[in-house]
Amino acid sequence: MKLSLKLRLTLLFLALSLAAWFAASLVAWQQTTDKLDKLFDTQQMLFAKRLLTMDLDEIRAPERMREVPKKAKHGHLDDDALAFAIYAADGTMILNDGENGRDIPYHYRRDGFDDGRLQDDNDEWRFLWLTSPDGKYRVVVGQEWEYRQDMALDVVSSQLTPWLVALPVMLLLLIVLLSRELKPLKKLAQTLRSRSPDATDALPTQGVPAEVRPLLDSLNHLFARTQEMMIRERRFTSDAAHELRSPLAALKVQTDVAQLSQDDPQAQEKALAQLHAGIDRASRLVDQLLTLSRLDSLDSLDGVEQIAMADLLQSAVMDIYPPAQQAGIDVRLHINAPEVTRTGQQLLLSLLVRNLLDNATRYSPRGSVVDVTLNTRSFTVRDNGPGISPDALARLGERFYRPPGQNATGSGLGLSIVKRIAALHGMRVSLGNAPEGGFEVKVSW
Structure with a gap:
């Protein structure tokens, strides 16, 4: 013991x-x-x-x-x-x-x-x-x-005997002084023992010895981080419950319609197709919610490496090109600074670019052109669509916010994911309407 x-x-x-x-x-x-x-x-x-x-x-x-x-x-x-x-x-x-x-x-x-x-x-x-x-x-x-x-x-005895006699008195005084000096630690232990599991308020540091102060500061820092994590988790749970309620309700309705349309094969086929599309939307929403939750819990990046931005953008454009062609949208890549590299996580930066390209092809009308341009200090993704109104532009990037009048399906989380990944990599994201028309997203460093 x-x-x-x-x-x-x-x-x-x-x-x-x-x-x-x-x-x-x-x-x-x-x-x-x-x-x-x-x-x-x-x-x-x-x-x-x-x-x-x-x-x-x-x-x-x-x-x-x-x-x-x-x-x-x-x-x-x-x-x-x-x-x-x-x-x-x-x-x-x-x-x-x-x-x-x-x-x-x-x-x-x-x-x-x-x-x-x-x-x-x-x-x-x-x-x-x-x-x-x-x-x-x-x-x-x-x-x-x-x-x-x-x-x-x-x-020798006359010199040292008084000190030997005084030793028990010194020990007694030491015990009393130690009890007095360690009393704040005992009080701190009692405070922690009676503390509520979800309590996140800082521990008092008055009267605590200087040697113990770093421990209390570390505990208070831990409690602050725990509070932030709990707030994020509660927000995620609330947002997920709110956003999943509508897709699940729609799936239930389409399931009921498919069951009631057994005598009408055409109506049943239409209901099943809508059910399939609803499942895809719900799956995409769940994936984005989980991705955003993991990103929120990160304070720093592990496994970073030097990434050639030209190769990263080229790979993302090649991935999005087939579905963009099916939607009647042309994606063009312009490399003005092929030597540019950035330190970061390959997977997260690829996710950032894919979300920008997915949003550009999803919300652009048929026949549009999406330009991806790499410069020395930034890269941009611009379409030649009608752009976004100033009111909607002010709220763009908020979680679950989608500008009114959108026909394409979405959850309003794509730009939130982009901003979080950019912040983890020390990048800045600016949204706005391009001077020559269309909507433009610029990621700079």
């Missing part, structure tokens, strides 16, 4: 704090032991030199070993702090501190620091040996290594 963000941050903080505390302890231990070693070595050296300043001959006058009398103990004393002994050149101890100093074994060695042990003791000691200037006496000052280590441990 995935741990919560608050718990993970708390555990990470605890692990990092303990690791930092442990690393600080090691560094503090190393530095403290080094400093204390220098301090105590210096202390031993000064004490030994001070002993050498004494009149050792007077101390040795009675040929017997003396001990420094013990003083009454007041306060905290440690007999391992320092121990000393003074030897004659022959190794006879003539003076000691009365405690550990009498157990320091005599070994002839050069002056300086050395490690060793007391007699009948396994603890490590650090000794300093010095010889008097006249060479008659040797002074040794010792200190137990454990004393130094305990002192270093006390110093």
Whole structure:
């Protein structure tokens, strides 16, 4: 199970704090032991030199070993702090501190620091040996290594223990602060949990941490796109229901007429022919509705390529030429810029040109000429018909709008499809009556 963000941050903080505390302890231990070693070595050296300043001959006058009398103990004393002994050149101890100093074994060695042990003791000691200037006496000052280590441990503990004690308090404060800082996220989660499935209003961003702001902006952008998609889908459903109602009603009427005309073969044949034409119109309407719906859902194009516009127009003209000839319409292609290319989807651009040619041949009277002309920055599709009135021209291109007085069947979606494909390809579509007569559609880039 995935741990919560608050718990993970708390555990990470605890692990990092303990690791930092442990690393600080090691560094503090190393530095403290080094400093204390220098301090105590210096202390031993000064004490030994001070002993050498004494009149050792007077101390040795009675040929017997003396001990420094013990003083009454007041306060905290440690007999391992320092121990000393003074030897004659022959190794006879003539003076000691009365405690550990009498157990320091005599070994002839050069002056300086050395490690060793007391007699009948396994603890490590650090000794300093010095010889008097006249060479008659040797002074040794010792200190137990454990004393130094305990002192270093006390110093380090006094420095780091408060931080270790403060760690639980810091963890508690961290949990409180995390709960406070993550409260907007918890509120956001509750808002999303109680949000209606069809809600598209933007989420509030006040009080949200800066790190979470991009997530909220992305969600709000997603909701806006979802709202646009829902509006398109609702509009498509409404338009489809409205436009399909009439063709389906006509199909039902023609079916009833065909059933009632069983005794009249001629009337029945006419009804069946109209039924067939109605099915074609309904099929064409459904295809155009589905095409327009798919185009509306596109925000960008995939699988684009460089397309030679001359080849594209030539292919479209060849496809429309047979039905145009049957309708008594001549389609002519004029290529003024054969090298022009555009980046786009071959299928969609072909659909754009086919819709323009289909509209031109469908709504032009018999004997008309449709001219398709390619220029450097545009191509045009123009017929030599009567043109369109200014009122109808202002609404041309609206979905399901067909100018009045049209005899040819249609759904009023062809130019809507053309405009949507052009917009996806960064093209502009302009509609108008040609100066020399007829209706002209210009697609420019």
